[in-house]
Amino acid sequence: KMLAEKVEKHNTNVWLVNTGWTGGSFGNGSRMRLSYTRRMIDAIHQGELDNTEYKTFDVFNLDVPTHIEGIPDDILWPENTWDDKDAFKTQLRKLAEQFQQNFKKYEDETPKEVIEKGGPTIDF
Numbered sequence: 001k002m003l004a005e006k007v008e009k010h011n012t013n014v015w016l017v018n019t020g021w022t023g024g025s026f027g028n029g030s031r032m033r034l035s036y037t038r039r040m041i042d043a044i045h046q047g048e049l050d051n052t053e054y055k056t057f058d059v060f061n062l063d064v065p066t067h068i069e070g071i072p073d074d075i076l077w078p079e080n081t082w083d084d085k086d087a088f089k090t091q092l093r094k095l096a097e098q099f100q101q102n103f104k105k106y107e108d109e110t111p112k113e114v115i116e117k118g119g120p121t122i123d124f
Contacts, residue, residue, distance in 0.1 A: 004114070015044050016062065023081040025091060032075075039070045059096050061119045089124060096120035 007014060019037050023029035043049050043065075054063040055077070067073055074080035082088040099120050107115065 013044075015049075017041065017044075018078070022075070022078070024084065025087065028084075028087075029081070036071050036075055040068060043068045059092060059120045059122065059124075060099075061117060061121070093122060093124070096122045 006012070017037060017040050018032050020032060021029050022032045048068065049065055052068075053066045055066050056062070057064050057078070064076055066076065068076065079085060079088050079092075096119075100122075103110075103115075
């Protein structure tokens with residue numbers, strides 16, 4: 001609640017940056033290149049993402065930039081980095097279900113609109 005109040009009061013953007021695994025599960029994918037992570041952070045700090053185009057990642061209701069200079073566009077959209085699209089959807093569903101299960105312990109103290117807006121939504 002306190003974080004939400006501070007974000008709203010100071011009109012702050014919040015960024016989620018993948019610094020971990022991409023392109024498949026462990027053994028199939030790889031770590032996100034450090035140069036890409038650094039470029040993402042630089043773009044955030046330099047305000048490059050303030051007026052760019054975004055696409056909504058529906059399951060987690062996240063707005064993802066469609067382009068950041070210096071990073072291949074496919075890297076920005078998780079599914080595009082996976083060769084096996086069915087495996088991606090399986091892992092995505094599993095992650096969403098784990099998130100929902102873990103969040104149950106906070107449901108009583110969380111406003112309903114936060115849960116509805118924050119997802120995840122599993123409709124695939």
